[in-house]
Amino acid sequence: MSASRRPIRLALADRGIDGVTLLVLPAALFVVLLFIHPFLYGLLLSFTPKEGGWLGNYTRFFSDPYMYGTIWLTLRIALPVTLLNIALSVPVAMQVRHMKHQRLLTTILVLPITLGTVLVAEGLLNYLGPQGWLNRTLMLVGLIDRPIRLVHNYWGVFISLMITGFPFTFLLTLSMISGIDPALEQAAATLGARARHRFRHIVLPLVLPGLAVTFCLAFVDAFSVFPSAMMLGAPAGETRVISFAAAQAAFEQYDYSYASAIAMIMAAVQFGFVGLVLMARGLFYTGPADGGKG
Template sequence: MAVTEATGKRAKSWRENGLDGVTMLVAPALVLVVALFVYPFLYGLWLSFHPKAGGIFANYARFFGSAYQRSTIARTLGIALPATLVNLIAALPVAFRVRLMRRQRLITTLLVLPITLGTVLVAEGMLNFYGPQGWFVRTLSLAGLDAIGHLRLVHNYWGVFISLVITGFPFTFLLTLSYVTGIDPALEQAAATLGARGWERFRTIFLPLLAPGLAVTFCLSFVQAFAVFPSAVLLGQISGETRVISYAAYQAAFQKYDYSEASAIAMIMAAVQLALVVIVLAGRRLFYRGPAAGGKG
């Protein structure tokens, strides 16, 4: 592309670059994302360094200086990491079975229900179902366990954990399924012809090909679980063992009206999520990356 002085030619070179009227159709969407996503994020970052009182790092110093605030990170990780791992480990074998079904649509539709209905409705249902007099506990006591009045599954850690499984498993499963079905079945058939059994085929064929996809699935599922909010309030003990980091940010913004501190906590939340994603995706490089779909496209 030659740089020219004449404006007419510059307009022509713009067009050669593809910047014509049709390209400008992307502008409204771009403006929207910049104004309502990129700018707020940068503004939040800037605001977090301009606290109501103290030096530029005062918000961060206060967050990490107070054990009450600092512990929200470990507490949130303590809920989100096990829940994400359970979901991923359960999703993998189920996806391998569902992949062979002809009528996948029924099961995928059923699993989409909790995602569509959302965490608030699931929370209300769980309060009924897993409550001290709920059907779940009653069924356990039918099976001979002395559960009624003893087993507590809501308003504590387990309430939040179960809710992350109920709403998180379908999400993890559907992503895993799309990766599993993306692998050319001919690869597995070739291995089977050569005498490899189920576990060997999984370990030597599928796992290396799936590893990058599973890493992405883990990241997306974890990031969602780490941002757990309504279920931690409704199903946990929000002032105690399930005081998660998103609630700390919410409290700062809407109870203390300290948007600067709230932004700082939101930035810390984003940083923790980003750090874990970077670690997992860095580990992904150890595995094979390349076409796995064969002729399927």
């Protein structure tokens, strides 16, 4: 009996499956049960609306301008913020990578991520308000003569997404740019390439694939903006984002089927953009960036 069992165990062990491998099971099962399963359940639920055929929730969403408009309103915030954050992250990371006290700066920048969107929104309500320090400083300097309105509108949400989003894209970009072997740039410098050309022909091609992934992560995050759109924006008007519409359907109308449909539409838009970006990423170079020293 043991003669017939041992070879199976050995054969499995050869393929990397033994007692140790099984340790991955509890965590994997947990994620399947509480992440994959709710997603599939939500997908099925979205096709069983309270009234109408199996596509009832989706036709309801796409025939109501107040509902399908949320996609555009959310994109209008999320896309510019993400692009701006990435455009700013690259030059800043290029300068900061040689900085001596890098850790102080990265620690300050990690604060808004740690504190979370709710606290940032509460802080900005004071800081950006008509009597806040920003408006006071701008008036003192003479840039404006009356307070500009920065809260309870589009710009409040935009600024809050910059405060939490920039540190995120910046820290990711910094870790990518620091991973490039300095010898590559030194070689180019020896051959007489100026900083601008070294960036254009060496650094940029190497970080572009990584930037594409950073864009995906940051965009998906910005597209699901929720607390700051409600606290700093105008949730009934120009910052009625799609996550708010989903939460409203679930907790004000108790229509979980419709809420699931909205969540699925939200996921579809996010995956759609990520898919497009990753397809474009296939066009860039994606090899090693460490100069091949291993």
